[in-house]
Amino acid sequence: MSDAADQPVEDVANKVDEGALGAFASGVDTSVDYPLQVEGLEKSFGGITAVDGATFEVESGTLTGLIGPNGAGKSTTFNLITGMLKPDAGTVTFNGEDITGEEPHQIANRGMVRTFQIARELSEMTVLENMMLAPKHQRGEALWRSVMPGVRDDVREQEAELLERVWEVLDFFDIAHIAEEYAGNLSGGQRKLLEMARALLTDPDMLLLDEPFAGVNPTLEKKLLEHVHELREQGYTFLLVEHDMDLIMENCEHVIVLHQGSVLTEGTPDEIRSNEAVIEAYLGGNV
Amino acid sequence: MSVRDDFTARIPGGDAGLIVLILLGTYLAYVLAGLVLGYTLRGQLNSIATLTFYIGVFAMLSLALNLHWGYTGLFNIGIVGFMAVGVYVTAIVTKPTYVAGGAAQVGGLGLPLWVGILAGMLAAALLGLVVALPALRLRADYLAIVTIAMSEIVRFSFLSGELQQFQLFGNRVGFGGGSGLILDFAPPLEALLRGLGLWNAYLGFVDASQVLIPTNPKPVVDGLVYGLLLLGFVAAFYWLLKRTGESPFGRVLKAIREDEDVANALGKNTDRFKIKSFMLGCALMGLAGILWLVPQGAVTPNFFRPRVTFFVWIALIIGGAGSNTGSVLGGAVFAAVLYQGPRYFQNLVTAVFPNLDSPSGFGQAISPLISQFDPVPFLLYTVDSIRQLQLVVMGLVLIWLMHNRPEGMLGYRKETASVIPLSRPQSTAADGGDDDSVRTDGGVDAAAQGGETDE
Numbered sequence: 001m002s003d004a005a006d007q008p009v010e011d012v013a014n015k016v017d018e019g020a021l022g023a024f025a026s027g028v029d030t031s032v033d034y035p036l037q038v039e040g041l042e043k044s045f046g047g048i049t050a051v052d053g054a055t056f057e058v059e060s061g062t063l064t065g066l067i068g069p070n071g072a073g074k075s076t077t078f079n080l081i082t083g084m085l086k087p088d089a090g091t092v093t094f095n096g097e098d099i100t101g102e103e104p105h106q107i108a109n110r111g112m113v114r115t116f117q118i119a120r121e122l123s124e125m126t127v128l129e130n131m132m133l134a135p136k137h138q139r140g141e142a143l144w145r146s147v148m149p150g151v152r153d154d155v156r157e158q159e160a161e162l163l164e165r166v167w168e169v170l171d172f173f174d175i176a177h178i179a180e181e182y183a184g185n186l187s188g189g190q191r192k193l194l195e196m197a198r199a200l201l202t203d204p205d206m207l208l209l210d211e212p213f214a215g216v217n218p219t220l221e222k223k224l225l226e227h228v229h230e231l232r233e234q235g236y237t238f239l240l241v242e243h244d245m246d247l248i249m250e251n252c253e254h255v256i257v258l259h260q261g262s263v264l265t266e267g268t269p270d271e272i273r274s275n276e277a278v279i280e281a282y283l284g285g286n287v
Numbered sequence: 288m289s290v291r292d293d294f295t296a297r298i299p300g301g302d303a304g305l306i307v308l309i310l311l312g313t314y315l316a317y318v319l320a321g322l323v324l325g326y327t328l329r330g331q332l333n334s335i336a337t338l339t340f341y342i343g344v345f346a347m348l349s350l351a352l353n354l355h356w357g358y359t360g361l362f363n364i365g366i367v368g369f370m371a372v373g374v375y376v377t378a379i380v381t382k383p384t385y386v387a388g389g390a391a392q393v394g395g396l397g398l399p400l401w402v403g404i405l406a407g408m409l410a411a412a413l414l415g416l417v418v419a420l421p422a423l424r425l426r427a428d429y430l431a432i433v434t435i436a437m438s439e440i441v442r443f444s445f446l447s448g449e450l451q452q453f454q455l456f457g458n459r460v461g462f463g464g465g466s467g468l469i470l471d472f473a474p475p476l477e478a479l480l481r482g483l484g485l486w487n488a489y490l491g492f493v494d495a496s497q498v499l500i501p502t503n504p505k506p507v508v509d510g511l512v513y514g515l516l517l518l519g520f521v522a523a524f525y526w527l528l529k530r531t532g533e534s535p536f537g538r539v540l541k542a543i544r545e546d547e548d549v550a551n552a553l554g555k556n557t558d559r560f561k562i563k564s565f566m567l568g569c570a571l572m573g574l575a576g577i578l579w580l581v582p583q584g585a586v587t588p589n590f591f592r593p594r595v596t597f598f599v600w601i602a603l604i605i606g607g608a609g610s611n612t613g614s615v616l617g618g619a620v621f622a623a624v625l626y627q628g629p630r631y632f633q634n635l636v637t638a639v640f641p642n643l644d645s646p647s648g649f650g651q652a653i654s655p656l657i658s659q660f661d662p663v664p665f666l667l668y669t670v671d672s673i674r675q676l677q678l679v680v681m682g683l684v685l686i687w688l689m690h691n692r693p694e695g696m697l698g699y700r701k702e703t704a705s706v707i708p709l710s711r712p713q714s715t716a717a718d719g720g721d722d723d724s725v726r727t728d729g730g731v732d733a734a735a736q737g738g739e740t741d742e
Contacts, residue, residue: 082552084548084552103551103556104548104551104552105551105552105553105554105555105556105557108551108552108553108554109554113552113553113554114552116548116549116552120546120548120549122541122542122545122546122549123545124541124544124545124609125538125541125542125545125704126703126709128703128705128709129538129541129703129704129705129709132535132538132704132705132709133538133539133542133550133553133555134553136554138535139535140534140535140536140706141535141536141539141555141560142536143531143536143563143567146530146531146534146535146536146537146706147527147530147531147534152530152534152706155534155535155706156706156707159535159705159706159707160707160712163707163709163712164712166709167711167712176711179709179711180709198553199553202553202554
């Protein structure tokens with residue numbers, strides 16, 4: 001919370017960087033909480049600059065969309081935030097702490113968890129095993145506790161507690177009927193559900209979803225969106241990468257547009273829709 | 288799903304039952320073959336002891352490898368190196384101190400065998416750590432390269448003249464170079480029984496067994512009892528690794544095998560889990576090596592050639608990677624059929640046709656086949672060279688398995704990685720989840736069919 005006072009300063013900086021495009025940010029209330037702050041993030045691969053000074057914030061309890069044309073650096077930005085890649089420059093701040101360059105598992109344990117663009121279920125494990133893997137601070141993850149007689153009863157107790165939660169989450173996502181199935185046998189949509197359910201079990205404050213609706217049929221897409229909205233109402237924060245403009249415009253409160261590795265503009269869906277620079281980026285020459 | 292249901296429907300202890308059944312079948316086959324060979328009781332018991340010994344060591348080794356490969360997906364092809372380190376460190380710690388003019392060129396530290404075994408396991412685990420630290424951060428294939436290189440480095444170090452003898456804590460010790468080391472201390476069985484204060488009782492038992500084996504029964508009884516001891520160790524390995532696998536720890540290992548990035552993204556420090564799993568497996572490989580070689584009375588570096596590593600791999604692949612039960616079975620089947628089987632087969636043939644002269648060279652074996660279509664000399668030559676052909680047979684079995692049954696004997700048998708059964712607990716059962724799932728079935732299952740055709 002202590003960093004809330006810094007917000008206006010950064011917003012001013014944004015405005016200077018982005019010129020007139022940043023004008024929308026002026027109305028930010030200083031009491032608003034921004035769990036995720038990304039500043040001046042840079043990453044190049046060889047000679048290609050994938051992310052070039054991306055700076056944005058995600059407000060607590062919102063569904064924020066991150067959009068941009070192909071090659072805008074959305075997935076790279078995700079990888080930089082979650083520690084899968086190390087940035088060349090810039091900082092990532094989560095809940096007021098600098099997490100730049102931390103390992104993915106450290107970041108996940110801080111309460112920010114991601115899903116992958118192509119659902120990465122653990123194929124030769126059952127749905128239940130996939131789910132039981134996720135919760136943090138499992139006592140039985142220490143080898144000796146799992147093996148030693150006596151101490152193992154302690155682990156058993158915690159497993160029973162986790163199992164109840166796992167089944168509740170399975171019910172929430174309507175995938176309880178495939179609980180015993182191997183994850184590799186699931187359909188594409190079921191995998192997406194599993195991945196989101198699994199991420200939720202790590203008890204995060206914030207979820208980063210990388211194209212969760214790609215390749216999902218409309219019925220399931222609607223269901224997934226319902227889940228996301230329901231979770232958002234419970235207080236989770238979402239950052240969503242998505243290609244589908246309509247979907248973003250209809251569901252997100254706040255939209256960040258990436259273009260050529262930096263933030264082109266951000267604002268409410270209405271502001272984005274009428275922004276000519278966005279239309280230019282999507283339809284114009286430099287795609 | 289059906290395979291899984293089939294197995295989960297088994298009564299508890301069904302795994303053990305399966306192993307016992309297959310072991311009994313194997314023994315029966317050996318005893319029957321022994322009858323055909325006209326073995327005396329002593330011969331029969333000896334062959335049973337040898338068979339049990341190899342079943343024991345290969346089951347232990349493939350259980351340890353299963354932790355690496357089956358659970359964690361670590362491609363270790365340096366198994367024999369960890370065995371070698373275990374054996375040599377045990378030897379140096381346990382050998383009596385050097386006495387000038389004694390039979391042994393070098394001595395040891397003269398400590399009890401159990402200290403030596405613990406030191407050997409610890410050394411194997413530490414070598415595992417040294418190998419793992421740089422290699423685990425790289426892709427799986429690099430670990431394979433590093434491990435096999437390590438196992439050869441270990442073998443050549445033990446062969447080297449430089450390390451033939453050196454001073455350690457003021458004692459003249461060493462690896463003995465190419466001529467190896469004499470293990471001039473009480474073998475594990477004797478050390479264990481003496482430690483338990485049962486040695487005299489055991490000697491009494493050996494004397495009593497003269498009723499069955501009139502002359503010098505001790506080697507036979509020793510072999511049989513040591514075989515039993517090894518089976519006890521297999522049971523202990525199985526117990527340990529089953530608990531390791533069926534736990535939150537094992538769950539993370541499985542997740543690393545499936546997709547390390549995912550495990551990491553879910554907050555698991557995968558490097559640490561991999562190192563723990565690798566070190567535990569290496570320590571167990573060291574122990575298996577010790578139990579295999581220490582009773583032999585001597586050890587030379589050239590025993591530890593990479594082919595032993597591949598024997599263990601074949602055993603694991605036969606049984607089915609990922610399954611502890613499968614590992615034990617694979618070890619048993621490998622030992623009985625591929626390792627001991629060909630020798631036995633050769634003995635059988637020579638016993639049934641005692642007066643056959645096999646040709647002494649390949650040319651003499653093949654020329655009657657070509658000129659007179661007489662296959663007998665060629666077949667005889669084949670049987671005569673069966674020890675050499677053993678490796679060819681193993682290769683063929685491996686190729687056949689990879690093509691037809693890559694999942695091993697027990698199919699895609701996977702033990703659930705959890706301390707408790709993961710079925711729905713009573714407290715959440717009374718939930719309205721049913722009609723929900725019916726609602727989703729249409730959309731989701733339609734997609735399921737599409738997804739399955741991809742695979």
